Amino acid sequence: MSNYAIILAAGKGTRMKSDLPKVMHKVAGLTMLEHVYRAVQAITPAKTVTVIGHKAELVREVLGDKSEFVMQTEQLGTGHAVMMAEDELAGLDGQTLVIAGDTPLITGDSLTKLVDFHVNHKNVATILTAEADEPFGYGRIIRNENDEVTKIVEQKDANDFEKQVKEINTGTYLFDNKRLFEALKNINTNNAQGEYYLTDVIGIFKEAGEKVGAYKLRDFDESLGVNDRVALATAEKVMRARLTKQHMVNGVTFVNPDATYLDADVEIGEEAVIEANVTLKGQTKVGARTVLTNGTYLVDALIGEDAVITNSMIEESTVEAGVTVGPYAHIRPGSTLAKDVHIGNFVEVKGSSIGENTKAGHLTYIGNAEVGSNVNFGAGTITVNYDGQNKYKTTIGNNVFVGSNSTLIAPLEIGDNALTAAGSTITEDVPMDSIAIGRGRQVNKEGYAIKKPHHPSQQ
Incomplete structure (x- = not known):
């Protein structure tokens, strides 16, 4: 059965305090949208639909012909955003991933496991969840005594008991495609935000007696949604640690990995040595056994084997x-x-x-x-x-x-x-x-220097 994907990328992101659309901000050299798109490709979607709105052309340029695009001219909530993809997807057999374009740390491996869980449990919907030490601000996953998901409650609509729940909604879902668009016709804006919540379709499925499941991430960091510059810096730090770890597993030495800055597409050969405060950007490739010393800065550079680049x-x-x-x-x-x-x-x-x-x-x-x-x-x-x-x-x-x-x-x-x-x-x-030889002829004026004021002989 086919997989499909909807990437939500229409928002302005007012808390970023930026003219750029939120998903256009970069983490490890790639826009957040590109990170999400790459992760989504792990489930080999037959069709990817990106919902765009604010400064749509800038967002469209990032993915080009890799995705279909639909416009959300008014931001009326996540449910409304998904509705915009109806003409592209409604009526198709298969399951549809819905994911926000501001979640750059999600991995393709986790999305693949989400799909496997959804299919194996024959769910109509599966929510990607995570365990949060501080769940404030997140939608809570409410389960019954049989550990089944009964609903998702947004922070502003949660009662005191529900606010204590630490299992949170990451904002990523997998749905039976046909049932998703059928259920979207029955949601409304009767909530604290006055928006169409995508989460309301979960209640519709439950009322119809259909099976809703939840797959919990092993790593909470993957759930991070970037809404401001603080979260953007956190995403950068986590991504950089993830990248340097993978390079070290592949045989690269980092003298101080916490003080090394590298982009996602950088390639480094075995036994290369990277000292602290080195920056590797863009499509840089570094050969085996090459040494990059403190302060070296490479942008789209191709460095061969056994080279030494010093500051x-x-x-x-x-x-x-x-x-x-x-x-x-x-x-x-x-x-x-x-x-x-x-x-x-x-x-x-x-x-x-x-x-x-x-x-x-x-x-x-x-x-x-x-x-x-x-x-x-x-x-x-x-x-x-x-x-x-x-x-x-x-x-x-x-x-x-x-x-x-x-x-x-x-x-x-x-x-x-x-x-x-x-x-x-x-x-x-x-x-x-x-x-x-192209220089003026030297002329010596013997004795002339002693006539000049301030000559040592006159002092």
Whole structure:
């Protein structure tokens, strides 16, 4: 029998104090909606319907053609939101998962177990529940003496006895699809909120003598619904701990996992070592046995095996095996560092390809350049690639020695085995096997210094 899914993502989330729709706020580099969608895919839904409303186009862009979309122009409660999916799902055989788009910690494994429980117990509805130490604010699961679910009571509608119940409704449900939409026609707004509660269909099923069950989560954290920035920070912390744990199980060493920040899609090879205060974002991939020291910040970076990145920033660039970078280096977007390159302290590389075994030890800027293998950059070298309007390319061959404090004014080509003298400004192409000297002639004025005021001889 087919599974279907409805993701509720129409709310504004006023407590977030943000112009963004609530489900668009990110946890570990992905929007909450993306986390929920990924978890939902574990039950292989034949159709996923996302209910959108506030700033609908922003929400729609996140999932694109992965989901069907329906509009909830007025936010009149969860029951009303699910009603919006009637045209997409009503009449289909199977079971439908209803889940809020602001529950980023839910796992696909838990949703799969929910479906299995629902099917095995032949329920018309199954509620995903959790045990809360402090249940205030949650809907309570009320059971009878036979441990059967009789109803769900919202906080504002609960009596004193019901408020003591610690089993709470997570807001995730599985329904017989046809019965769900039949029951929704019979709910009303006679409650403290004046809204259509989705939970009211549970009472309708019970009155009809149909079987309602509840599957309790093992980990309460999965039930977290994010309604404000405090909960968002909590979700980030839990997700980060979950991610670092999985990487450690896979053979990665974190010197201080609590002080490491990584996004959900980051990949790290076995025996890599990640020190404290390292940030790994986006689609970053780190090779086996690579070391990332304190303060390293990588965004969409591809780092090869056996590299060492020391307190440096790398963005949208590729670093191949055996490369060393830093400390205090910046590899900007569009750069490629080939095997065994060394980029040292206070070196910036932007939009450039650097050949194998090339070294730029310190205080150098390499921009819009194509650099060969076994090149040595002396300290203070600058590729002058920008004239205020256009960017120009510098091409450097193999085995070139660039003297300290060289200024290479693009467009420029330096041939294989060439050398530039220290302190030179190079404005013309340098043929292979040549030495280029482009500096002013030194003139010594003997005895002139003693005539200057404040010379030591006059003190």
